[in-house]
Amino acid sequence: MSTLSASTRRPLFPRGPGLGLKALILCLLALGAILTDQRSETLTPVRDALTWALQPVMWAAALPSALARTADRMQTRESLLEENHVLRENQLLLQARLQKSAALETENRQLRELLSSSAKLEERVLIAEIISAAQDPYRQQIVLNKGARDGVYKGQALVDAQGVMGQVIRVNPATSIALLLTDPNHAIPVEINRTGLQTFALGRGDGQNLSLPYLPGNADVQVGDVLVSSALGGRFPAGYAVGKIQELKHEPGEHFMEALAEPAARLNQGRQALLVWSESFPIVEPPIEPETESAPEPAAAAPPP
């Protein structure tokens, strides 16, 4: 029994866990966290709590771009006057176009009523400010200043004045994170406007282009074709511009052709984006009727005359 008593008297770890053991335990913990986070939502509260605690860091990181924006705002009088002038002209032009579109819309509605179709033309939208972007060169995500409190939901489509920007992937109480079209993890169902061909566009991860793989070799696609969103996935509202075909690649002997497209939305330039409620997503509380509309919402159509 002498050996046993000797071994019980000696502490197991003379100077605490050794360096290697400590590193091993921490590595296993990290691996466990990766596996758990990958497969389930168990760690979401941890992430939320840490996100809340790290608000000051995010705020500090957003400071330089906020300062740059402020400096941007201090423009000279001349440039403002010039901008005003350009905007006036633009306003006139758009007004004229709007009159035409109002007439077209009424006509369209009448035709739809004739077809007894229930598709609605006006969509509920919300303007969101882009707080920060591009924290990491190979994750094309942006943070918006609207969150669960404003009714934002996961999977909601995001557009700007030119076209579709992406979709919301995470919703915090007051902010949300959106994945841009060009992220390698993003895919969007699209339709080629000229021919009606349905396909999908993947992000390429270079921040600039979309890729349309798996087009049939004999598909009728041309450089310059406009891509619009299709409602096939039930996630994006149909009919928004997505991009324009830039290049076609067809290796001889391959079954499929690949097309490269340039996104229509100005992904890295704007400060504001529009959250769009998709038609297939059930709206819990009915939005304020846009009958008394005066707000400059680009996507909302004008009321019928």
Place this chain on the structure above:
Amino acid sequence: MSDRVPRLFIAASLLVALVLQLFELPYALAVLRPLWVPLVLVYWVMAIPQPTGLLTAWIAGLLLDVLLGSVLGQHALGLTVLVFMALGLRGWLALFPIWQEAALLTALWLVYAFLMFWIDGATGHRADPWLQWTPVLTTGLCWPVLVPIMNSMRRRTAHDPLHL
């Protein structure tokens, strides 16, 4: 050099590193952004006699995961492995002049970047492989600049009551 650990200074430098890692840059510059958090962690491993830092590295990695929106544990694992390797090589690396040290440490940044690349792949995040490797080079170039700056700041704070 004082052998007492200026804990507040370590924490502050790590916070600054997190902010530097995070703040918005134009795309072309963001590609060249050095790996600030690994840089600062390894600096402390080299600078302080006690073999501390594994837990610090793990926690900093977790914070980085939350801030970058990557899978939880990715950077924690990478930084723990990095600091463990740095602790093992510390005595040997101290023999070299700073330029050679920077070159040798680049191998460590490379291992770290490879781990990140590997976990990205395993968790189904397809990243652009080229953009992942450029920070390794800039981090290597930053080391000889960062070390004298941090050393002088540390010497200054050593006389302050801030030093705990």
